[in-house]
Amino acid sequence: MISERLAGVVERAINKATEEGKLGPLKNCPFPVSVERPRLPEHGDLAVGIALKLAGQAKMPPIKIAEVIADYIEKDEQAGAKNIERLAVAPPGFINFHLSTGWLEESLSEVHNKAEKFGALNIGEGRRVLVEYVSANPTGDLHIGHGRGAVYGSCLSNLFSFVGFAVEQEFYVNDAGVQIQQLGYCAWALYQRLQGRDVPYPEEGYPEDSLKHFLEPLVKEYGSSFLELDAEEGAKKLGELTKMTIMESQRKLLSRLGVNFNTWFSETSLHTSDAVTSVLKEFEKKQKSYESEGALWLKAKELGDERDRVLRKSTGVTTYLAADAAYHLDKYKRGFDQLVTIWGADHHGQVPGLKASVKALDLDAEKLEIILTQIVNLNREGQMVRMSKRAGTVVTLEEVMDEVGVDATRYYLAESNPQNPINFDLELAKRTSRENPAFYIQYAHARCCAILRKATEEQVNQESGATEKPVLSAEQLSEYLSEFKKKPDCFRAAFDPGHEVFQHQKALVQKLDSFPDEVREAAVTRLPGRMARYAYDVANDLQKFYEVSRVITDDLSVTKARLGLILATKQVLANALSLIGVSAPERM
RNA sequence: GCGCUCGUAGCUCAGUGGAUAGAGCCCCCGCCUUCUAAGCGGGUUGUCGUUGGUUCGAAUCCAACCGAGCGCGCCA
Incomplete structure (x- = not known):
């Protein structure tokens, strides 16, 4: 560099x-x-x-x-x-x-030498980081907002890993408490209704339409075998089965989106293992909690929160914060050097409480970084697409992925910075033209591949129909590939210094050369969206180069040099796309 | 009312202490007998929300105000 x-x-x-x-x-x-x-x-x-x-x-x-x-x-x-x-x-x-121009030549040679490692850094020096994200309740389909958290978290994880951290990705499953109880009631009612029993559906529950498709396969599998159960047992059984079904569907969908977790951490396990009660004892021991009006409070105010927070209600039931404190204590105990927690911005009110609980336990709060992602607004033809869960008109993540494809979904969710709301235009995401950056970048990669094919594959003459032998033989190509790594000056013929077109040629190589800097910047600012925009810039510079600099020419040294440049560009595009989890197609 | 986030071109957004604030879209004009025209070139576009302050220098830092979104429970 x-x-x-x-x-x-x-x-x-x-x-x-x-x-x-x-x-x-x-x-x-x-x-x-x-x-x-x-x-x-x-x-x-x-x-x-x-x-x-x-x-x-x-x-x-x-x-x-x-x-x-x-x-x-x-x-x-x-x-x-x-x-x-x-x-x-x-x-x-x-x-x-x-x-x-010597530095341009060296840059290109460096790209060829490092290949898929070009841009990788060692800022992390092997330190361990845990990235927790999505962490949706297992009570329904994921929506586009979860998708944003998912894509952001996965891009950030890719980036951390690329700059030398040992990354683990975790999904915290909120499978305890009242929302699961509520799910049980709804599931039990729905199970009976699907089999013709005229029972009322819980009015305050999750919308019937949002759960129906999870219950139908259960009815298919188990038939009427649970109809005997009483209300309590029925809610428990169906709640559990529905929860498992929903979790599996979430896991599958996220996997299709290219988001894969090392661990799914169950909130329930914190209760069954006594982690929650023991963290409450810990607060007491450190004199960071007190009882008042029958409830147990965390002295959050003296630790930076705007007021104290309840850990255990007067009913004896522990709060979400208590479980979250236990969860984060567990993360610290697992010995990570850095903890990144990604939440939807509607949870920002919880940040001071969690930070306070970490401080109360004398843990290093600096290690815990909470990143908030703002809302995603869906658009279609300029019209806002509403996402009202209550009204049952929620647009699910799966629907968006089905409509615009995985690559476009990932690109648009990865592109913008988390603190800004996204306006996701479903029509734009499907467009196959320059207006759609996701497409434009992939097109640039495919174009590089097309040039390589043109140079190395047999061509059929359009007029005579005769087969012509490739411009470069397989032997020549492999010989060139090793020269690209060892002899930077073989790239000299790619450039026309002094000529008008040189600015485009230089701009492209400069852009490729700046990739490691961009990676560093994206990693330290936690803004993987920079990678998306960088890839776009590379694509743009490639198109400009392509327009004025013919690759396959009569001059073999020029062909060779420019092919090397095109292959370097293809590599950098692929590296950047891989960080944001978007595929780099060979042809389009 | 308090807190958090945001406010940059008609639209979508970069830029977070340094040179004349950038890109794409939109609109107008050009460019295909040559590797993907699904493309490229050129042109037009700004009280960086407002007002003060700090600084040699501010879109960037600080304060106040205006506007938008979100949050302010012994909910999760």
């Missing part, structure tokens, strides 16, 4: 300059040098604004600092080998680098 190498050169210059006392009181470079790509071509290929950032500590005007650094870079003999053609200092204190 050129920017990394360049950052090293700049940092060395700064350290040398500070050693010789040329940068005021500064001892060495206090923060990492970041290299950016200037917007305007006259500002060079790459630039650093470090002098602006050092101004305060060095107590010197930025422009002076830039001049000093530039001076040291020019004196650095190794710097010449970094493909720096010339550099310029520009106000208010930027150092602009103009580079030779």
Whole structure:
């Protein structure tokens, strides 16, 4: 990566300059040098604004600092080998680098060498992170909002894993408490009604239509064998069976969406294992709880919450918070270095309570990161598609996936940042044109594959109908592939420096080269959506390149070099798409 | 009322302390005898919600206000 190498050169210059006392009181470079790509071509290929950032500590005007650094870079003999053609200092204190094509060649060679590992980093250094997400109640179908959490969590997990963390993904199953009881009543009533018994359906329960399709297969399988049961036993039995059916359907659907969990953690298990009662004891022991009006309260207010929270109601039943505290204590005990919990934004009111409970247990609250995902609005032809669960008109995740496909579903849910609401346009997601970024990116990948096929497969002449032998033989191709890794200068023929088209050629390679930086940025900001937008940019740059630079030509060295460039582009597109879990098709 | 999130082009959204604030869509004009035109090029578009403050420098940080969404239970 050129920017990394360049950052090293700049940092060395700064350290040398500070050693010789040329940068005021500064001892060495206090923060990492970041290299950016200037917007305007006259500002060079790459630039650093470090002098602006050092101004305060060095107590010197930025422009002076830039001049000093530039001076040291020019004196650095190794710097010449970094493909720096010339550099310029520009106000208010930027150092602009103009580079030779050598760095483009090295970048391409690096992509070929690292292949599917290109862009992978080791920020995580093997540290263990647990990502908990979706965690829906097993009381109905998943809707598009769950889909967003699912896609976000899975993309973030992919990203963590790509930057060197050992990732585990977990689904917390809220299979305890009143909602499951409620499910039991509904299931029991529905079971009887489906067999002709005229019993009332619980008015306050889950909509009948939202459960019917889960009960029908149960009726098919068990027939009337449970009709004998009394109301209590019936609700328990049917509730349990329905819960299992729903969980299995959720698991299957998520798997189809490319979302797979290492563990499904049952809330019930926290109750049966006494984890909940023991966490309450722990609060008591640490004097972080007290009894009042017959209930047990967590002293949340002194730990950053706006008020204290109930852990055990006066009825003796523990609250959701108590179970969540026990659950998170369990996560800590499992020894993770980082815990990421993804919730729908409608649960943001619970964040201070959970944080307080973690602090009350003297656990490191810094390790626990709670990320909230905002709502998804479904659109069709500009009309809002309502998602009212009560009215029974809920649009399920499955319906969306059936309609627009898995790739488009994933792309649109992955693309935007979690703190912003999504407007998911069902019609746009189905479109096969440039307007639809999901399609456009895949088309770019398929186009790369088409060029490779064209170069290496037999072609049928349109006029004569005769079969023509491929431009490149299999032997030539494999020979080239190994040259791409070992001889960066074989890419030189891909470029036309000085020519108008060179800007497109350079832009594409620069974009490919910046992938590792983009990955780092996406990982540290927890915004995998950046990968989606990056892939779009690559696709766009590829199309521009394609338009002006013919790959298969009469000149074998040009064909070879450009084919190498196309294959590098295909690789980077595939890597970026794989991080967001969207497929990279060979043809379309 | 309090809290959280958000407010950037007609629309959908990037950009979160640095150069003249970007991209796509929409609209207009060009480009197919050549590897996928399902494409490409060019053009038009801004009180960065408002007002103050911090800073050499603010869309970005701080405060107040305006607007939108969500949340404020011994529900889960």
